[in-house]
Amino acid sequence: MVKSIEYLMESEEEEIRLELKTDPRAVIEQAHWCGVNKGKKVLDAGCGPGIVTSLLAQLTDCLIVGLDYSSKRLSYAKKHYGQKGRIEFILHDLRDELPFREEFDLVWVRFVLEYNKSSLRKIVENLKDVLRPGGSLCLLDLDNNCLAHYPLPDKLKHALHKIMSFLEEKHDFDPYVGRKLYTLMHEAGFEGIKMDMRPHHLIYGDVSHGDMFNWTKKVEMAIQKAPFIIEDNYPAGPEGFFSDFQEFFNDPRRFTYTPLIMCKGIKPLES
Numbered sequence: 001m002v003k004s005i006e007y008l009m010e011s012e013e014e015e016i017r018l019e020l021k022t023d024p025r026a027v028i029e030q031a032h033w034c035g036v037n038k039g040k041k042v043l044d045a046g047c048g049p050g051i052v053t054s055l056l057a058q059l060t061d062c063l064i065v066g067l068d069y070s071s072k073r074l075s076y077a078k079k080h081y082g083q084k085g086r087i088e089f090i091l092h093d094l095r096d097e098l099p100f101r102e103e104f105d106l107v108w109v110r111f112v113l114e115y116n117k118s119s120l121r122k123i124v125e126n127l128k129d130v131l132r133p134g135g136s137l138c139l140l141d142l143d144n145n146c147l148a149h150y151p152l153p154d155k156l157k158h159a160l161h162k163i164m165s166f167l168e169e170k171h172d173f174d175p176y177v178g179r180k181l182y183t184l185m186h187e188a189g190f191e192g193i194k195m196d197m198r199p200h201h202l203i204y205g206d207v208s209h210g211d212m213f214n215w216t217k218k219v220e221m222a223i224q225k226a227p228f229i230i231e232d233n234y235p236a237g238p239e240g241f242f243s244d245f246q247e248f249f250n251d252p253r254r255f256t257y258t259p260l261i262m263c264k265g266i267k268p269l270e271s
């Protein structure tokens with residue numbers, strides 16, 4: 001049963017945006033750190049268009065299940081990655097109890113909790129239930145999401161912070177979820193928790209086509225979701241905000257970074 005869905009980044013082109021921004025080498029490195037390897041049955045929770053699921057499938061010889069609450073993303077995933085065997089895709093909302101019990105060796109959750117600010121604990125509990133005792137939960141998410149740019153003009157910075165506060169309040173978005181992962185895992189009773197942090201965005205000098213597309217989509221989404229916030233906080237209005245942000249982002253003096261926080265923990269053998 002899928003609840004009403006309001007995925008913040010929903011658009012006609014979301015599957016393409018997610019494909020374009022996926023760096024296969026980075027995913028494989030992250031998966032190695034998380035312990036995805038042969039003999040492990042893996043759940044990719046919030047799998048999006050399936051490209052990451054297919055990369056994880058290269059590292060294990062067991063079944064891998066990709067799960068997402070978007071039927072649009074799942075039909076894309078099935079079409080592009082579902083024919084390869086050992087990969088199944090299922091439609092489900094992580095906020096609801098999952099249709100599995102203690103059967104996965106590893107659950108991987110990348111860039112998903114940030115869209116579920118009010119349900120972080122519930123999702124972690126649901127995922128704990130599908131892990132076998134001794135299995136690992138791996139949470140990978142961003143901190144200070146969209147907020148670390150220099151030299152961002154003050155008026156853009158001010159409007160950006162207002163927009164992010166609005167998205168937190170009204171769209172369940174959590175730009176600071178990265179810093180919460182350890183505590184979430186600890187409070188959920190996981191053991192042997194390990195943390196790591198890597199740069200996700202590290203953008204300086206000339207911007208690549210992929211980064212420009214990704215950030216243009218983010219700004220378009222912000223304008224679409226928060227036009228009144230921009231009108232109230234940016235003298236040039238949404239159009240001016242869009243063109244000023246693009247100009248800033250195209251300036252080779254600009255530096256932008258976002259830390260990726262990785263957290264893995266083990267479900268106790270006895271609870």
Ligand SMILES: C[S@@+](CC[C@H](N)C(=O)[O-])C[C@H]1O[C@@H](n2cnc3c(N)ncnc32)[C@H](O)[C@@H]1O
Pocket residue numbers: 007018022045046047048049052067068069070073092093094095109110111112115116
């Ligand atoms: C930014 S994408 C990340 C996709 C992929 N995990 C990756 O690393 O590229 C977030 C995905 O999580 C899905 N998602 C967000 N909240 C969800 C929920 N409560 N239940 C199931 N899927 C969810 C969205 O539909 C979207 O496909």
